[in-house]
Structure formats: structure tokens, C-alpha cells
Amino acid sequence: xxxSPKITVATTWLDGCSGCxxxxxxxxERLIELVxxxxxxxxxxxxxxxxxxxxxxxxxxxxxxxxDDLEKAHxxxxxxxxxxxxxDCAVNGNVPAMRNHFKLADVVNHAYRDTVAVQPQTPTxxxxxxxxxxxxIHGVVGVDVFVPGCPPSADAIWYVLSELIAGRTPDPxxxxxxxx
Amino acid sequence: MPPPAKQxxxxxxxxxxxxxxxxxxxxxxxxxVCRENQxxxxxxxxxEGLSVWGACRLCLVELAGQGRLLAxxxxxVTEGMQIQTNTEKLQRYRRTIVELLFAERNHxxxxxxxxxxxxxxxxxxxxxxDHVRVPYRQASYPVDSSHExxxxxxxxxxxxxxxxxxxxxxEGAHTWDVMGRGTECRVITDMAxxxxxxxxxxxxxxxxxxxxxxxxxxxxxxxxxxxxDQHFLPILARRRHAQ
Ligand code: SF4
Ligand code: SF4
Ligand code: SF4
Numbered sequence: 001x002x003x004s005p006k007i008t009v010a011t012t013w014l015d016g017c018s019g020c021x022x023x024x025x026x027x028x029e030r031l032i033e034l035v036x037x038x039x040x041x042x043x044x045x046x047x048x049x050x051x052x053x054x055x056x057x058x059x060x061x062x063x064x065x066x067x068d069d070l071e072k073a074h075x076x077x078x079x080x081x082x083x084x085x086x087x088d089c090a091v092n093g094n095v096p097a098m099r100n101h102f103k104l105a106d107v108v109n110h111a112y113r114d115t116v117a118v119q120p121q122t123p124t125x126x127x128x129x130x131x132x133x134x135x136x137i138h139g140v141v142g143v144d145v146f147v148p149g150c151p152p153s154a155d156a157i158w159y160v161l162s163e164l165i166a167g168r169t170p171d172p173x174x175x176x177x178x179x180x
Numbered sequence: 181m182p183p184p185a186k187q188x189x190x191x192x193x194x195x196x197x198x199x200x201x202x203x204x205x206x207x208x209x210x211x212x213v214c215r216e217n218q219x220x221x222x223x224x225x226x227x228e229g230l231s232v233w234g235a236c237r238l239c240l241v242e243l244a245g246q247g248r249l250l251a252x253x254x255x256x257v258t259e260g261m262q263i264q265t266n267t268e269k270l271q272r273y274r275r276t277i278v279e280l281l282f283a284e285r286n287h288x289x290x291x292x293x294x295x296x297x298x299x300x301x302x303x304x305x306x307x308x309x310d311h312v313r314v315p316y317r318q319a320s321y322p323v324d325s326s327h328e329x330x331x332x333x334x335x336x337x338x339x340x341x342x343x344x345x346x347x348x349x350x351e352g353a354h355t356w357d358v359m360g361r362g363t364e365c366r367v368i369t370d371m372a373x374x375x376x377x378x379x380x381x382x383x384x385x386x387x388x389x390x391x392x393x394x395x396x397x398x399x400x401x402x403x404x405x406x407x408x409d410q411h412f413l414p415i416l417a418r419r420r421h422a423q
Contacts, residue, residue: 088290091311098288101320133318138311146310150290177305179289179296 007056007165010042010080014069015096015134016062019151020087021045026154034158037165055080057164063089063096064135068128077141082164085137086157088150088178097134104132147172149180156180195261210252210263211239221265222274222303224392225340226253227410229417231349233341238274238303241265249273271307278304279312284363285321286335287393293406294394300338301393319363326376329399330388334366337395343367343387350416355381386412 013021021044027034042051058080064070077083088094099107108130113120137143147160156176163170193206197219204213209232214221225236234254241252244262249270252263264270281287281300289295303309321334344356344367355378359368369375388396389408397406 085311092282093316094288094290097316097318098286098291100316100318101286136311138313139315143311148310171308173305173308173310177289178287178301179292 006037006039008041008052008054009038009057009059009161010051010055010076011040011045011059011061011086012042012072012076013044014060014062014072014090014137015065016087016089017095018044018061020061020090020149020157023087023149023151023154024157027158028154030154030158034161038161051075051079053079057082057084057161059084059086060090060137061086063093064131064137064140065096066128066130070131070140073137073141082144083137083141084145084147084160084164085143086147087152088148090137091146091148092178093134093136093139094150097136100134104130145170145172147176148178149176150178152176152180193257193259193261195257195259195263197263198265204257206257206259208257210241210250210255210257210261213257214252214265219265221252222306223253224299224303224338225342227342227346227390227413229350229413230342230345230390233345236277236338236340238277240270240273242267242270275307275309278307278309279314281338282309282312283314283316285317285319285337292336292394293397293401293403294336295403297407298394299392317363321366324369324375325399326374327378327381327383327399328376329383330375330385331397331399332367332369332375333395333397335395336393337367338393339365339367340392341367342390342392343396346386346390346413347381350413350420351382351384351386353380353382353384356387389413 011021040046041055042048058076060073060076060083064073085091089096108122112122145160147156149156153176156172159175160170160172191206192203194201194203196202197214202213202217211221211223211226221239223236223239225233226239232254234251237251239252240249242264243250282304289301324332341358344358347356348354355369357368358365359372360366369378370380375381388398390410390413
């Protein structure tokens with residue numbers, strides 16, 4: 001095992017499709033190289049249930065759409081030294097924010113009542129309350145690195161992580177763009 | 181207004197652009213001289229072959245001795261000009277302009293038919309716009325799908341008026357116009373009627389080809405097919421003005 005100090009990384013998804021995490025996994029064999037250098041201390045991809053107090057790099061996928069998203073974003077900001085906004089939903093709201101053009105009640109009714117044939121009902125138990133306006137991550141907490149793309153390619157994520165591991169500030173515009 | 185025909189006997193002026201000594205005809209604009217000399221200047225409303233509009237302000241340049249920034253598309257060269265095209269200040273302004281365009285209407289590139297073939301999207305990447313620092317306006321804009329061949333999505337329109345100018349100056353139909361002020365401003369067909377009911381539109385498709393974004397597209401085209409061809413424009417423009 002390598003003895004060089006590893007940086008700690010936490011990731012989570014908010015209102016997104018998890019495609020950015022899938023793109024992360026698309027790094028394929030480079031993941032092996034990556035685990036020599038980083039410890040994933042919290043993520044939907046690992047089993048840890050609580051976010052550690054001090055994390056080097058936090059990665060957020062998805063936009064702020066519910067009370068739960070809001071809480072997670074604040075927790076990540078509080079505990080992570082560098083916060084990365086990963087993917088278009090995180091960076092600009094993208095598809096989840098398309099509901100901003102309608103009243104929240106109309107959106108919920110359309111999804112759970114108007115277009116449902118059997119047992120139309122609005123879920124209230126065990127689900128976080130939705131916010132009326134969907135916002136990008138930096139709409140609620142400060143973000144250090146923005147990586148647009150839907151999803152950003154595995155190469156783009158690899159580049160950003162490699163730069164961060166090396167202690168440099170990445171320039172994501174050189175490798176990805178909105179809608180990439 | 182069509183671009184004025186070049187005069188046969190104009191003087192030549194000398195100037196420097198980014199420290200390079202250049203000469204140019206005195207009836208040329210800064211952007212024309214830059215393009216001839218492979219000096220990149222970003223622009224969205226400017227398009228060779230159409231009249232100058234000067235609206236997007238992306239082609240701003242710095243002129244020595246002038247506190248004010250100048251639009252390269254609408255400023256003619258003069259003797260001894262010293263121009264800078266890519267200073268830190270210009271980069272900052274251009275970045276802000278692009279961000280404001282994204283914040284004004286609704287650009288969801290991932291579900292846009294022009295994704296990957298869009299001048300605004302490309303400009304954002306080139307100017308280093310990896311996020312938008314101002315809040316999105318989130319105003320709703322309509323889509324006009326009434327034309328049997330084309331579609332207009334106001335959400336993607338940046339009001340560059342290329343469509344207005346090409347339809348008037350090259351096709352000669354003058355179907356397009358601009359209506360309203362500020363955030364209410366939008367392009368219209370005829371007297372703000374649905375495009376499909378237009379008496380003047382010849383369905384030539386020139387407006388669709390010159391539109392820099394996904395605002396004007398061909399109906400039923402998939403993302404991969406939505407490549408725009410603007411090569412026809414300078415050729416047609418030259419032929420028109422030669423008549
Ligand atoms: S018009 Fe261009 S910038 Fe706007 S959503 Fe479509 S691809 Fe993105
Ligand atoms: S299709 Fe041709 S005639 Fe019709 S609006 Fe566009 S440019 Fe004008
Ligand atoms: S429809 Fe296209 S060409 Fe016309 S003003 Fe809007 S962005 Fe420009």
C-alpha cells in the first residue's frame with residue numbers, strides 16, 4: 001500500500017439523476033489509480049452513513065430542490081475544505097429547475113394526480129418537502145470549483161480530481177461545457 | 181441597412197492591434213481587420229454579410245487614449261490606432277455579458293436541440309463561464325411551432341437580430357421584426373402573428389441558418405443534425421451588393 005498521504009473525498013447527489021456519479025465510475029481502471037490517492041469517506045457509492053467533520057474535497061451532484069438537499073448542501077459546505085459543484089444540475093439547475101416555471105402545487109398535482117390512473121395521491125410521509133424554487137448549489141452555499149456538463153465526462157472528472165489532488169486549481173472550461 | 185459597398189479608391193491606414201503593426205483600408209472596421217489577420221474577436225450579433233447591429237458587445241476592444249471601450253464591429257479603423265483585443269478587463273466584461281445572456285432567458289443546454297452546435301454555448305466555454313454568478317430570472321417565454329418547417333423558441337433567443345437582418349437584407353422578405361423593450365423585447369414574425377400564418381415568409385430557412393442558438397431550428401431535427409450552415413451568407417451578400 002502506498003504511504004503517501006491521501007486526500008479525503010465525500011460525494012452525494014441532490015436533485016439529479018445520478019448520471020454524474022455514473023460518469024465518475026466511468027473512469028474505469030483509473031479508479032484503481034485514484035484509490036491510491038484518495039479516500040472516499042462518504043458517498044452513495046460507499047457504506048458510511050455520516051459525513052466526517054473534516055473532508056478535503058466535497059462533491060455535490062444535482063440541484064437544490066428540497067429541504068433535504070438544502071441541509072446536505074449546508075453540511076457539505078461546513079465540513080468540506082473544497083466544494084465541487086459537479087454537473088449541470090448542480091451548476092445551473094438544469095432539468096430539475098425547469099419546474100420553476102410552474103407553481104409547485106401544479107407540478108406535484110401533475111405528477112401524482114392528473115397523470116396517474118391508480119390511487120392518485122401526493123406523498124407526504126418519508127419524503128422531504130420540496131422547495132418552491134430549484135436553485136443551483138451556489139445559489140445557497142459558496143462553491144469553489146464548478147464542473148459543468150450533463151454529465152461531465154469521466155475524463156473531465158479525472159482531470160479536475162487530479163488537479164485538486166496535486167494542489168492546483170483546475171480550469172474545468174478547458175475540458176467541459178454546459179450540456180457536454 | 182446593408183453594408184456599404186467598398187469604395188474602389190480608399191486610403192490605407194496603419195495601426196497596431198495587440199502590438200502587431202498592420203495596415204488596412206480606411207473603410208474597414210476593426211473586426212474586419214482582426215478577422216483578416218486571424219486575431220480572434222468574439223461576437224454573437226455580428227455576422228459577415230449582414231449589416232452591423234452592435235448589440236451584443238462581445239467584440240469590445242480597448243483603444244489607447246480612450247477610457248471608453250469600443251465595439252470592434254461598428255468602429256472604423258483610423259490612422260495610428262493602438263488597439264488591444266484581449267486584456268484582462270475585456271475578458272472580465274465578456275464573461276459577464278455571456279453570463280447575463282444565460283441568466284436572462286432559459287438555456288437548458290442538455291435538452292436543447294442546438295446542444296453542441298451553439299455559438300452561445302461555445303462562447304461560454306471560451307470565455308470561461310463555468311457558472312452564472314447572478315440569479316436566473318426564471319421568466320417563461322413561449323415557443324412558436326406554427327410554421328410547418330421551422331420552430332422559434334424564445335427561451336433560447338439572445339436578440340442578436342441576425343434573423344431580422346438576413347430576412348430583410350438577403351432574402352428581401354422582411355418577415356422578422358423586434359417588439360417591446362427591455363426584458364419584454366422579443367423577435368416577431370409579421371405583425372406579431374404566428375410564424376405559420378405569415379404572408380411574407382418564403383420558407384427559405386435563411387433565418388434558421390444564421391441564428392446562433394437553438395432559438396430558430398428546423399422542425400423534427402435531432403441534436404446531432406442541428407448543424408447550421410452560414411457559408412452561403414457572404415456569397416449571397418456579395419452578389420446582392422454587386423447588383
Ligand atoms: S441555445 Fe445554446 S446556450 Fe441556449 S440552451 Fe441551447 S445549446 Fe445551450
Ligand atoms: S424562412 Fe426565410 S423568409 Fe421566412 S422568416 Fe426566415 S429568412 Fe425570412
Ligand atoms: S431568433 Fe436567433 S437569430 Fe433571431 S434574434 Fe433570436 S437568437 Fe438572434
